[in-house]
Amino acid sequence: xxxxxxxxxxxxxxxxxxxxAKELCEKGLKVIMLERGRNVEHIKDYVKTxxxxxxxxxxxxxxxxxxxxxxxxxQRDYPLNERxxxxxxxxxxxxxxEVKRFDWFRGYQVGGRSLMWGRQSYRWNKWDFEANAKExxxxxxxxxxxxxxxxxxYVEKFAGxxxxxxxxxxxxxxxxxxxxxMNAVEKDLAQRVKGIYKGNRxxxxxxxxxxxxxxxxxxxxxxxxxxxxxxxxxxxxSTQSATLPAAMKTGNLTLRPFSIVTKLIYDKDTNKASGxxxxxxxxxxxxxxxxxxxxxxxxxxxxxxILMNSATxxxxxxxxxxxxxxxxxxxxxxxxxxxxxxxxxxEDRYYYGHRPNGVIVPRYxxxxxxxxxxxxxxxxQAGAERGNWFxxxxxxxxxxxxKDALCEPGEWTFGMNAFGExxxxxxxxxSLDNNKKDKWGLPVLAVDVExxxxxxxxxxxxxxxxxEMLEACGVKEVATWDNDYAPGMGIHEMGxxxxxxxxxxxxxxxxxxVWDAMNVFVTDGASMTSSSCVNPSLTYMALTARACxxxxxxxxxxNL
Amino acid sequence: MERRELLRMxxxxxxxxMVGGEVLFSGCKNQTNDTITFSEKxxxxxxxxxxxxxxxxxxxxxxDAAIGKFIQTMVTDCYYANDQEIxxxxxxxxxxxxxxxxxxxxMDCTALQRTVLIKKIDSxxxxxxxxxxAYDSERNDKTKGTLQYKKDEMPNHWFTxxxxxxxxxxxxxxxxxxxxxRYIAVPGKYEGDVPYVKGxxxxxxxx
Numbered sequence: 001x002x003x004x005x006x007x008x009x010x011x012x013x014x015x016x017x018x019x020x021a022k023e024l025c026e027k028g029l030k031v032i033m034l035e036r037g038r039n040v041e042h043i044k045d046y047v048k049t050x051x052x053x054x055x056x057x058x059x060x061x062x063x064x065x066x067x068x069x070x071x072x073x074x075q076r077d078y079p080l081n082e083r084x085x086x087x088x089x090x091x092x093x094x095x096x097x098e099v100k101r102f103d104w105f106r107g108y109q110v111g112g113r114s115l116m117w118g119r120q121s122y123r124w125n126k127w128d129f130e131a132n133a134k135e136x137x138x139x140x141x142x143x144x145x146x147x148x149x150x151x152x153x154y155v156e157k158f159a160g161x162x163x164x165x166x167x168x169x170x171x172x173x174x175x176x177x178x179x180x181x182m183n184a185v186e187k188d189l190a191q192r193v194k195g196i197y198k199g200n201r202x203x204x205x206x207x208x209x210x211x212x213x214x215x216x217x218x219x220x221x222x223x224x225x226x227x228x229x230x231x232x233x234x235x236x237x238s239t240q241s242a243t244l245p246a247a248m249k250t251g252n253l254t255l256r257p258f259s260i261v262t263k264l265i266y267d268k269d270t271n272k273a274s275g276x277x278x279x280x281x282x283x284x285x286x287x288x289x290x291x292x293x294x295x296x297x298x299x300x301x302x303x304x305x306i307l308m309n310s311a312t313x314x315x316x317x318x319x320x321x322x323x324x325x326x327x328x329x330x331x332x333x334x335x336x337x338x339x340x341x342x343x344x345x346x347e348d349r350y351y352y353g354h355r356p357n358g359v360i361v362p363r364y365x366x367x368x369x370x371x372x373x374x375x376x377x378x379x380x381q382a383g384a385e386r387g388n389w390f391x392x393x394x395x396x397x398x399x400x401x402x403k404d405a406l407c408e409p410g411e412w413t414f415g416m417n418a419f420g421e422x423x424x425x426x427x428x429x430x431s432l433d434n435n436k437k438d439k440w441g442l443p444v445l446a447v448d449v450e451x452x453x454x455x456x457x458x459x460x461x462x463x464x465x466x467x468e469m470l471e472a473c474g475v476k477e478v479a480t481w482d483n484d485y486a487p488g489m490g491i492h493e494m495g496x497x498x499x500x501x502x503x504x505x506x507x508x509x510x511x512x513x514v515w516d517a518m519n520v521f522v523t524d525g526a527s528m529t530s531s532s533c534v535n536p537s538l539t540y541m542a543l544t545a546r547a548c549x550x551x552x553x554x555x556x557x558x559n560l
Numbered sequence: 561m562e563r564r565e566l567l568r569m570x571x572x573x574x575x576x577x578m579v580g581g582e583v584l585f586s587g588c589k590n591q592t593n594d595t596i597t598f599s600e601k602x603x604x605x606x607x608x609x610x611x612x613x614x615x616x617x618x619x620x621x622x623x624d625a626a627i628g629k630f631i632q633t634m635v636t637d638c639y640y641a642n643d644q645e646i647x648x649x650x651x652x653x654x655x656x657x658x659x660x661x662x663x664x665x666x667m668d669c670t671a672l673q674r675t676v677l678i679k680k681i682d683s684x685x686x687x688x689x690x691x692x693x694a695y696d697s698e699r700n701d702k703t704k705g706t707l708q709y710k711k712d713e714m715p716n717h718w719f720t721x722x723x724x725x726x727x728x729x730x731x732x733x734x735x736x737x738x739x740x741x742r743y744i745a746v747p748g749k750y751e752g753d754v755p756y757v758k759g760x761x762x763x764x765x766x767x
Contacts, residue, residue: 399615403740
């Protein structure tokens, strides 16, 4: 089958799959990228992105009862909506088992969730990589910040990340495009925070993968804030806008949608994977593709699902299970706790355009002298805005005055929402549920994850600190919330095939290679050894580019 | 995503109306019913209730945005059978109150009489919602962290449905968004700090 032989196979086409394809193709490898879902072509397939709200039957505001019935999981948070419904996995076709409630929001198409992601892009700090070892939690990361820093720079330069250089240890600076602007209230609060906390806490503009200036042949953001419907300007980083065209340009990439990888084919004589078995999602026919190296980028849980289904004749629990850690140490970012309140004044200030970004307060807990009764910490994602037409009007109920009042902006409010680090814990796990099958007869995943004591303690702080900080800054009527976060809601699944220094306690080595099959690289969220509290995608990009570089060097040295 | 989430949080935490919240009236144990029918008369009645809530002033009103038809679509497609029933019964109740107080149907009432009726019902709905909020909060607390996160809550008030749908339907309509508010589909730039002069209209928040 010479036609089915490539230098490299990339499984998955989301943020990390796109990066792997780009890097490997640009280094001259013939690559096939396998994607389980349908193709989504840049611009052409962003079919609803130019739709006005009144052109949607339900104005994009409320799901129908039919949608609620068909998406029992997705309906638990904002993603269920008619604007980009096609981009969220069909739950009837691809169910999973919740041992405990787990909100798994998946994107099964070319581009994966890079089409709908939140675009917040942060480097980890040096302590993030050291904390496990220092505190005796789980296992040590096999790499340190300094090893990843050049790769952060590398991916930032290509992706285009806007932001400000702040010189903070807790949130290292990167290669930034010009920042987005804060609004009047945010600017004022940033000054107050600076004065009150004497440089120990900071309120800065969010760093995100939206272009503030034209970049690498892509048009800059037009401030429509419709990113998750696909951007016809290519204003934010996605597979379609950035990595896929770069990979295609080399002439080395073959993209195959509707390709469900059912397993890696493991060769016990060479201790390597020789290829993959693919089930065509449309025809149900099976194909085999072979390659020298394989990159698993199917999203954290699905990359691990593929490993669990591979080499089971040698390891019943799958390739990479010899450590006993495959499927374990699931992490997410826990959030939905914080505070908000009313800001007096600034009635003569407003803003123009729809900024797809907010402000942040980087982590300040458990660094320097700020010691807490829990480990690690959280960051805030925050923002100020003026009251809109959907605001509460206590003094008016109906009528012309009521309507006219709603047509003018109301008072300013400021809200802060914390994103907390979740510790890796062996008991938080995924496994195969052989009693339940998906549309293609494949076993589904059972997810068994819960918040532990450290996260629960941290959540108290997430609310209380927000309240104290807002009140110190003069914000009025501050209300706190803890709105029923459930694991998965962060849409930052991490862990299940962690990196480490020892094959006895980790699935991957320092270069994201599976210890038991060195030509298999896992570079998505599955590889994470801890979770930090910052959005993870930029770190996945850096890990992927670094692993690709290593893989190609090893190929050249004929080590793979 | 984080930004969108934040906006929703602010709306909830500041006690703003939850119009547009994704799980607004959900009751997952309930039956879907897409056979509910709205007569022309019902749609006309909804137009008039909508216009009483959001009348035409210097800018268009709810009737200009065909609010009756919008409410029909939403109640048919987005409400489960139990909420549909509450909604329909509510409209009957309105007619009864209208007959009791003014000896005529709502449609035959003057604009002033309609306002009197709707204001009274709006107050009753607010009072009811305060009780409901307290009750539901208690329930939510008990089930926190379990798979039974959908719980039996107190039924919704019919007028809350009408008012939320009227607001939602009007301000997201072409007339409402672009004539009562400022609708800017492609701003092209972001300016974080621009002057505001009293009377300038809200910029429609895009998604």
